[in-house]
Amino acid sequence: MSFSFRVEARDARARAGRFSTPHGEVATPAFMPVGTRGSVKGVRPDELRALGTQMVLANTYHLSLRPGAERVRELGGLHRFMAWDGPILTDSGGYQIFSLEALTSIDEDGATLRSVVDGARVRFTPEGVMALERALGADVIMALDHCPSDPTARTAVEDATARTRRWLARCVNAWNEAGGTASGQALFGIVQGGAFEDLRARAVEEITAHDLPGYAIGGVSVGEDRAAMRRAVEATAPLLPEEKPRYLMGVGTPLDLYEAVRCGVDLFDCVTPTRHGRNHQVFTWEGRLNLRNARHERDPAPLEASCDCPACTSFSRAYLRHLCMAGEMLAAVLLTQHNLRFFHRCMEAMRTAIARGELTTLAARIESAQGREVAAEA
């Protein structure tokens, strides 16, 4: 069996475990950097590894448009293509059905989207997406889902959640025909249900009726406030099978991650550390920094004295701010690496705390990491 998940420690509902894949093991809870087009922006795979990355996410929609899923297969699959020999997860395009809604039409068979590359029509069906993800060759492949655009519009949420159920059945058939886990790929189903606890619970029942290697919580972090997101995760995560990895899609800040881990979530992805890095926003245990802020311009200290990332071991805040102000590419590269290291250190701290049964003692540290730099907001 090329996939397994083993819970090694519990602390209330939180779990620390090991997710095994054909490309190696992931200590959970874990954060996956986002490599939308087969590249975590500005960071080489060997650097990702040194920063503590265990598994990365790539995007089926974007890679299928350019360079094309078949092209990636011809070139040896996504691991070889992007030179990352660790586990990879590919999303299904469901998020683009949501985010490109204005350019998308959905019917029972699938969705018709526009290409962001050339504007052409692109057809995504459950069977078609399974074929694309098979060609890309990630370890974990996500089912095609329909994420409703307004999680509080009950009729639309019911409709999207039911379609997600029907599409999952077709994904499961296609995946089984290809060999199931024996194909080297683990299919994860996605729980929708919007802001409605009863719909979330019903979706969990329907999705977990398929015995899959893992399950994801979708339809959160789609514009709702933090409290609503937290309620959706709290209502969903504990209902998912204990013995399978649980993946919360597209979340979030360190505090979001911590709260979801407390609900029993194991896997995360988000553009926050990489996008914030490119925008000169930095995460530290003392709160977020806006490196463009004038208060850093004479500061010889590193971003964090305790950090072992390439930005912190060699450079002052004053120099990094100079790179930001001068528009130097190295600013984005270094700040992205720092943020990724910070996120991975957060997850390491959570794994250690869970093993010791003291996860809640992290709350204050995580809260202070969440804090905003006051002057940066002015």
Added chain:
Amino acid sequence: MSFSFRVEARDARARAGRFSTPHGEVATPAFMPVGTRGSVKGVRPDELRALGTQMVLANTYHLSLRPGAERVRELGGLHRFMAWDGPILTDSGGYQIFSLEALTSIDEDGATLRSVVDGARVRFTPEGVMALERALGADVIMALDHCPSDPTARTAVEDATARTRRWLARCVNAWNEAGGTASGQALFGIVQGGAFEDLRARAVEEITAHDLPGYAIGGVSVGEDRAAMRRAVEATAPLLPEEKPRYLMGVGTPLDLYEAVRCGVDLFDCVTPTRHGRNHQVFTWEGRLNLRNARHERDPAPLEASCDCPACTSFSRAYLRHLCMAGEMLAAVLLTQHNLRFFHRCMEAMRTAIARGELTTLAARIESAQGREVAAEA
């Protein structure tokens, strides 16, 4: 004595040697990557070192505007600021007097330029530039020169060359007052003279009347054709003192470097490898590649099988092309590193060939490296 230059091998007029500075030795002939604002675009200092970089160039005009030369001094000087502990050379702003000519007025005392940061007037005099370069703290500091905008306009060239001579005398005085080489900084004078052999020869006599630690050839690569550039270097380099390093400013392609080395030049800087990398143009021993060219889209081979740079050891041409087409930052980072490695390997090959007395046997290899990718030009 903190500076010395030792010629260790000769091959016709070419020399291989060692230039010693307070921050280490440089095996010559050597190429200096350009770190205009205190950063070689997209490349960390530890990566520069691994690519074979011995010495880097930074820009007095740009750094004096932002973050300011005094700010750099407060932060421990340029070496510490940019975390490069090897030798650094700062140019003087003379190039900006040339390149920003439309925004510059020159008088006998100095030049008034515009700030590219905020449009403010900036005054550069020989004494002021020496103070700026002292604050930055590079190992080699260039004298303020006046590079004429049209190297074929004799009267203007005579005028600029004479002003360069008078400004050098003032730079030498200021540098001597600061302690000369005992200050830890070596002042290099700059030979102007445009396209006129007699003016070049006269300038060499005037500039070398000052016993300086090194001399530079300026006013080339300013828009003239390659043959004119070559004539200017051939007319100037052999006249410079044998026992001092000779630096050709702002040049060039591998073939330009080779031809200048054959004339006896020891040091070079140019934006070619870094700028070309950002523009997806790659240097190889088989010629230049335009990575955007469709012929690379299925190519599983590296840029160069024999290259040990981070781009070549992990990635295919197909993947690198994909990064270029997708506008991924990692393309610029990787292609810049490859080009720098290529330039340093060219210089290594020249040093080895000079030591063996067979520099001319490199001619065919260098010529083929210079070749353009035919389809890329279409």
